[in-house]
Amino acid sequence: MDSQREYWIKNMVCSRCLKVIKQELEEIGVEVLSLELGKLTVRITAEINKQIDLKITEALHSNGFEIAKNEEEMIVENIKIVLIELVTELPFHIKEKTSEHLASELHRDYKLLSKIFSKNENTTIEKYLIKLKVEKAKELIQLQQHTFSDIAYLLDYCSINHLSRQFKTITGLSMTDYKNGQMWERSFLDEII
Numbered sequence: 001m002d003s004q005r006e007y008w009i010k011n012m013v014c015s016r017c018l019k020v021i022k023q024e025l026e027e028i029g030v031e032v033l034s035l036e037l038g039k040l041t042v043r044i045t046a047e048i049n050k051q052i053d054l055k056i057t058e059a060l061h062s063n064g065f066e067i068a069k070n071e072e073e074m075i076v077e078n079i080k081i082v083l084i085e086l087v088t089e090l091p092f093h094i095k096e097k098t099s100e101h102l103a104s105e106l107h108r109d110y111k112l113l114s115k116i117f118s119k120n121e122n123t124t125i126e127k128y129l130i131k132l133k134v135e136k137a138k139e140l141i142q143l144q145q146h147t148f149s150d151i152a153y154l155l156d157y158c159s160i161n162h163l164s165r166q167f168k169t170i171t172g173l174s175m176t177d178y179k180n181g182q183m184w185e186r187s188f189l190d191e192i193i
Contacts, residue, residue, distance in 0.1 A: 004033060005052065007040040008068035009060060010077050013084045017065070024059045037081045038074075076120045078106055079113060083125070087132045092156040098129060134170040137163065141179050148175055 012018070018035050025032050030052065031043040044052055057067060068074045082105045086092055094101050099110040102125070106113060117125050133155045140151045149160050157163040167175050 003044045004041055005044050007042070007056060008074040008077060009038055009040055010066040010068050010073065011064060012037050012077075013081060014088075020063055021060065021065065024063060025056065028055050028059060030055060030059075037085075038077045072116050072120055075106070075108070075113065075116050079117050079125060080128075082106065083129050083132055087129075087136045087155075090136075090154045092133070092136075092154060094156075098125070130166050131170060133157075133163075134167050137167055137175070138171075138178065141175060144179075151175075 009021070012021070014037075018037070021040065022032050022035050025040075025042070032040065033043055034041040040056075042052065042056070060067060068077055079102060082102055083098075086094065086098075086101075096104070099114075102113055103110040114125055117123075117128070121128065137151050137155060140146050140154065141148075146154065148164070152160045152163040155163065164175055167173075167178070171178060173181070
């Protein structure tokens with residue numbers, strides 16, 4: 001008898017992640033029923049039931065992904081996915097506060113989300129979002145297609161000064177020094193904490 005099994009996956013943040021995982025799983029004979037950021041559903045047959053967890057875990061691990069072990073880890077991954085999607089879809093303008101947006105997207109009270117995130121990641125959601133925005137600012141600086149004022153606007157900062165202060169706090173460099181130094185060290189968005 002066939003059945004389905006769901007897995008919550010950590011570190012999946014982009015469409016390339018989905019493509020890689022789907023391809024890897026199909027190569028090892030796992031039938032993917034659905035795959036979205038952070039969540040995988042596969043078909044389980046009686047013959048492969050015992051081996052499926054190990055196969056999937058190995059395929060995910062070899063590509064830098066992990067299976068979330070509990071509900072709190074799943075919530076943290078969903079928070080990260082929502083925030084990373086906000087930062088990658090520029091301009092970053094939402095009509096509500098980030099806290100309201102997260103509560104609405106994840107159908108949970110923001111206080112609970114904040115508590116779980118802080119407990120599991122040892123940082124606040126706000127500080128995590130700032131790190132994401134600074135990393136996106138680095139990318140935009142490297143592309144050299146926008147002024148610093150444009151970058152501040154795209155990332156929903158009230159002023160260039162606000163972005164500049166946060167950029168320097170996170171990187172230790174001013175935006176100008178970062179641009180001119182061309183020692184362009186960046187982090188993958190899914191590795192930021």
